[in-house]
Amino acid sequence: MNIIKLARLAWRNLLRNGRRTLITLLVSSAGFAALAIVAGYMEFTFYGLQEMTICRGFTAGGGTGHLQIFRKEALDREERFPLEYGIGQNQTIQSEIEKEKNVLATIPRIEFNGLISNGEKSISFLGTGVVPEKEIKLIDYWNQTNKMTNSRRMDNSAYLNLAKGAPNGVLVGEEMAKALDAKVGTNLMLMSTTVDGAVNAVDVTVAGIARNPMKSIDRYYLVSHLETAQNLMFTDKVSKIVVVLNNTGNTQSAIPSISRRINGSGSSGSFSIVPWQSLAEYYYSVRDAYNIIFSFTGIIVVVIVFLSCANTMLMATMERVREIGTLKAIGISNSWISLMFLLEGFFIGLLSVAGGIVLKFLFSIIINNSGFRMPPPPGMTSSYLLNIFPAMEFLPWISLLVIASTTLSGLLALIKIRKISIVNSLSHV
Amino acid sequence: MKEPIIARLDGISRYYGSGAGQVNALENITLSFDKGAMTALAGPSGSGKSTLLHILGCIDKPDKGTVLIDGIDTTPLSLEQLSSLRLEKIGFVFQSFNLIPVLTAYENVELPLLFKELPKQLIAEKVQEVLAKVGLLERKNHYPRQLSGGQQQRVAIARALVGNPSMILADEPTANLDSNTGKSILDLLFSLNDRESITTVIASHDPAVLERVGKVVRIRDGRIFPD
Numbered sequence A: 001m002n003i004i005k006l007a008r009l010a011w012r013n014l015l016r017n018g019r020r021t022l023i024t025l026l027v028s029s030a031g032f033a034a035l036a037i038v039a040g041y042m043e044f045t046f047y048g049l050q051e052m053t054i055c056r057g058f059t060a061g062g063g064t065g066h067l068q069i070f071r072k073e074a075l076d077r078e079e080r081f082p083l084e085y086g087i088g089q090n091q092t093i094q095s096e097i098e099k100e101k102n103v104l105a106t107i108p109r110i111e112f113n114g115l116i117s118n119g120e121k122s123i124s125f126l127g128t129g130v131v132p133e134k135e136i137k138l139i140d141y142w143n144q145t146n147k148m149t150n151s152r153r154m155d156n157s158a159y160l161n162l163a164k165g166a167p168n169g170v171l172v173g174e175e176m177a178k179a180l181d182a183k184v185g186t187n188l189m190l191m192s193t194t195v196d197g198a199v200n201a202v203d204v205t206v207a208g209i210a211r212n213p214m215k216s217i218d219r220y221y222l223v224s225h226l227e228t229a230q231n232l233m234f235t236d237k238v239s240k241i242v243v244v245l246n247n248t249g250n251t252q253s254a255i256p257s258i259s260r261r262i263n264g265s266g267s268s269g270s271f272s273i274v275p276w277q278s279l280a281e282y283y284y285s286v287r288d289a290y291n292i293i294f295s296f297t298g299i300i301v302v303v304i305v306f307l308s309c310a311n312t313m314l315m316a317t318m319e320r321v322r323e324i325g326t327l328k329a330i331g332i333s334n335s336w337i338s339l340m341f342l343l344e345g346f347f348i349g350l351l352s353v354a355g356g357i358v359l360k361f362l363f364s365i366i367i368n369n370s371g372f373r374m375p376p377p378p379g380m381t382s383s384y385l386l387n388i389f390p391a392m393e394f395l396p397w398i399s400l401l402v403i404a405s406t407t408l409s410g411l412l413a414l415i416k417i418r419k420i421s422i423v424n425s426l427s428h429v
Numbered sequence B: 001m002k003e004p005i006i007a008r009l010d011g012i013s014r015y016y017g018s019g020a021g022q023v024n025a026l027e028n029i030t031l032s033f034d035k036g037a038m039t040a041l042a043g044p045s046g047s048g049k050s051t052l053l054h055i056l057g058c059i060d061k062p063d064k065g066t067v068l069i070d071g072i073d074t075t076p077l078s079l080e081q082l083s084s085l086r087l088e089k090i091g092f093v094f095q096s097f098n099l100i101p102v103l104t105a106y107e108n109v110e111l112p113l114l115f116k117e118l119p120k121q122l123i124a125e126k127v128q129e130v131l132a133k134v135g136l137l138e139r140k141n142h143y144p145r146q147l148s149g150g151q152q153q154r155v156a157i158a159r160a161l162v163g164n165p166s167m168i169l170a171d172e173p174t175a176n177l178d179s180n181t182g183k184s185i186l187d188l189l190f191s192l193n194d195r196e197s198i199t200t201v202i203a204s205h206d207p208a209v210l211e212r213v214g215k216v217v218r219i220r221d222g223r224i225f226p227d
């Protein structure tokens, strides 16, 4: 059989009931567009979450940056005392890393914890010792370099306050400030263990109240100058060095060249380089949850497309009972007749993809220019501008899904076709 | 010399329904069709002419008896096998023409050939040839709705003819046509039978048909009724 001629027959059959075909096309094109827009929204959400993880983080320790440098032992072994496996002479290492071409900044940090007291009451804290000017680079990356810039600006005033204020200034979480009845300018005391195992204390002043993105952490949230933490702990080491790249996409490719710079060419250097993905538990848990929601939406849309197309197919078979009977009487096998209906579904699928692509770009442009704001994600505090990403890599899959569901709807017609008795269909009007 | 038999019905019965409401549409019919013969099935409405033609054309199965086409016993054949048997050996002409509305006259005639393994060139020649025989070559690019009833029936005859079938089965081919047009369709069937020895079976209760056909099989209440 000349498949082209069968395709021509299927095509003409589609044009036969133009209005019905058009309605089916609209439904499946809209289905395609819906899936593509959901995919674009999903990509936007995941990108935003990824950049949020990198720039602010969802722990007490701040943004993960793109890469974090640790001493190898720090990851393998439990420390016997604080900073046993900290990084010494971090300046040298930082300037070495900053020579690398895609690196925007390097940020040293100390993680420490202990008690914070207002003289009457003490509560525990999870602290990070930072260089505020360096932390601001991470916010600059968000505000100037990445694709979220248009959706939402990130505020750097807390770090500016810390940088401008007294050297013993600290930022505390809102809840912590409430618990200690502290305001900007309040004097507090930090207590912690030194690297020698002794207990030490330093006086600090509240330089700002900063909200941690995770509400549950806010009560323990504390940021100090790097020196404050080092003085408290009697050390000149840092816990890690955070690396900021010019683009998250360069994360993996940056690892080997940075490793060469700080570990030498040998395979066993003294530093581990950990990409942000390994530090992004929250990102992956949200991503998993969203994936379920998005898949569910996808299934619903596909079912609607399938049903609308199946309806068209069944109506077409009903209308053409006598014709199908004639084809069978002539000696054309059920398989060829079924193939003709599958082709009709396939063509609807192809046209829907074409129509869907147009609709998708149209709606994306409208949505992206409408200034529509999304409410804050779970556990977060600020809204953001909705933006639909192009999600190009999803389009082939969505096309496949739509074409498969319109083509398979022809299968329903197929069941019907097999059942049609030739003799009865010939007397059918 | 007697012509060879092209089709044979042996003890055919066909029942519809069951119990008290059972209709014996055909009852123990035995009939042979000679190669090149023109046969008419006559009888009042409801007598079983169409049922007989359907069974002969292998689009319906008898409840009893056997059907032989070109010496092949059709009883054990599967649906697919029956389908290809029809494609090879049987041409149907229907009362209401049954052309495919989205195909032109040419394409309608071409259709059955597309399902056989034939070279393109041969298909084109064959289609032209039969369209010329039914006198519709100059209308080949017209769609059925652009053709008169008589012209549509000519296309249907060309479609039945194009695959060189062993026989052509026509169920009331003139019933939807006025008497003049009907006559010209009959003329066509007769001349094809005459000149090309195409075995033809016509079911009809039209006296105009019956008076022209040599062999008339009269059926009443599903039985053959001797003249």
Ligand SMILES: Nc1ncnc2c1ncn2[C@@H]1O[C@H](COP(=O)(O)OP(=O)(O)OP(=O)(O)O)[C@@H](O)[C@H]1O
Binding pocket: B016, B017, B023, B024, B025, B043, B044, B045, B046, B047, B048, B049, B050, B051, B052, B205
């Ligand atoms: N699908 C069916 N179900 C039940 N009875 C049927 C069916 N098809 C045919 N019959 C019955 O079988 C008998 C023969 O019908 P058939 O159509 O063969 O008659 P016919 O001679 O072709 O009549 P007509 O001249 O009106 O076309 C009739 O009594 C008819 O009612």
Ligand SMILES: [Mg+2]
Binding pocket: B049, B050, B051, B171
């Ligand atoms: Mg009849």
